[in-house]
Amino acid sequence: MDKVVEKVVAGDVRSVARLIRDIDDGIPEVRESLKGLYPYTGNAYVIGITGAPGVGKSTLVDQMLSHIRKKDKTVGVLAVDPTSPFSGGAILGDRVRMQRHSMDSGVFIRSLATRGHFGGLTQSTRSAIDVLDAMGKDYIIVETVGVGQDEVDVVKTAHTTVIVVIPGMGDDIQAIKAGILETGDIFLINKADREGTDKTMSDLRLMIEMDQRKYEGGKWKPPILKTESIIDRGVVEFLEEVEKHKKYLTETTEGLELRKSKGKVREELGEMVKNRLIQEVLSKLTETGEFDGAVQAIVEGKTDPYSACDALVLPRLGLHTG
């Protein structure tokens, strides 16, 4: 057995940290370790926490850690950080709040920031989840800001997806978060002591009812809960809902289909194949200078991008051009 695999499965924190960093950096060699780790995965329960900066995700996660640890379960946290100049700082600051768990060997917290790498955030997150899963963590919490298609995809890696909002987001919830709302299994209105909580509650309820494609008979109907995570209010009740959703996924046929279905494997393998193709071919075309040559030819008007693309791609696949 691969030495890294051996150490990760044994729970060696330093090996886990290094492997996740290598995943984040897009180092190709991690694939061999991931192959070896795969048979040890499938036991962790993945909870996705998503919401705009400022809704209190980190405080919530911090409280979740305390409650989960009280039950003697272990937890891994992956904080998926956006690289935007507007929110990077705030998120980094929030991270500090989880520090009180940093000496607890039952908790492992890491950030991922791979946006822009070939393969992207979603693949890195899935691989990092596999590592924490193989390491033996009972729960894995994936925290994201939930902006953009990338992060909608990241959220889909979770078993239970939790959407966190705060009162007073008003009409904008509907307008802006459409793509991500559909992925929500549980909705939390955090900072629920603030004005506007009832309005936000009724807005969310309306939207959930509108999305009938998802919430047909027999399917999970996403609850909307109020929390004030800073004083730990509502967090236990929230975790009970997570357990209910877990039970739903484990015990019902609709749930089973969602959880480890052929459809899910198909989707994940499809993305992996795409990313791999891009990585192998585009990096080679760059190395050989073919890509730069094509760019130059287009700039000089000697060819068009459509023909240049044919000429770059088709021979690599053993296909003729034109």
Next chain:
Amino acid sequence: MDKVVEKVVAGDVRSVARLIRDIDDGIPEVRESLKGLYPYTGNAYVIGITGAPGVGKSTLVDQMLSHIRKKDKTVGVLAVDPTSPFSGGAILGDRVRMQRHSMDSGVFIRSLATRGHFGGLTQSTRSAIDVLDAMGKDYIIVETVGVGQDEVDVVKTAHTTVIVVIPGMGDDIQAIKAGILETGDIFLINKADREGTDKTMSDLRLMIEMDQRKYEGGKWKPPILKTESIIDRGVVEFLEEVEKHKKYLTETTEGLELRKSKGKVREELGEMVKNRLIQEVLSKLTETGEFDGAVQAIVEGKTDPYSACDALVLPRLGLHTG
């Protein structure tokens, strides 16, 4: 010369409509027409209009059409529609407002809705822009909702990107639209008769100043304008800013670099190569049943996704596995 190319260049509306529909449907044969049309492109000026549903984009575009037509310039409009169940209906309704221009042969309006196709929204939009450009339109307006990475990419196809907001979006502007704010060349506060306009103005100003990476000395400093497009207030002034930005792009060295630079060609060709790879390989793996076989093997625990991916991709590229 290809008959379609000939007809599009001659401005034949029916051929243009059919070609854009075929692009939207992802029909591979359009590539040959696009190759033929490319030498006729590069003359149109592309304006991107983006903002959440309800900010009044369609009314604004409608007023823009009137003013541009008064100057005897021709315009194409591409309305990039999201497929989300929450906003689809509203957008369709808005489109009706542009109908008053539908009998004007100097105006050509089409919707694109290709989300989910291989190649995606960005590629379809670029190709549709090429078609309208080759058709001889002086201006092309691309209207998007600006949600998600896909649409941030769509916005980047424009020469001048206009971000439309309304008063009272408050703190959420910063939280949610980070990715797209960085792409803005002009900011419009529409419905500026409403309460909160000054607050929104100062929020936007702060954010623009924060994004120092973009707005260093000598570079274009995005203006923030107030409009009430429903009564045509501020629209002429807005179009003057568009002309100023156009002049900036055409006449300054920084601008030239942005407009038809090697970097832009490189980016576009890179994406085209990626999309083409995915299309050629993934569709073939699906046809032959290899992809389904791999999914089945993973589900049965006979292999892991990382090894399955190697086995699917590497032979296609003439590389050995393992």
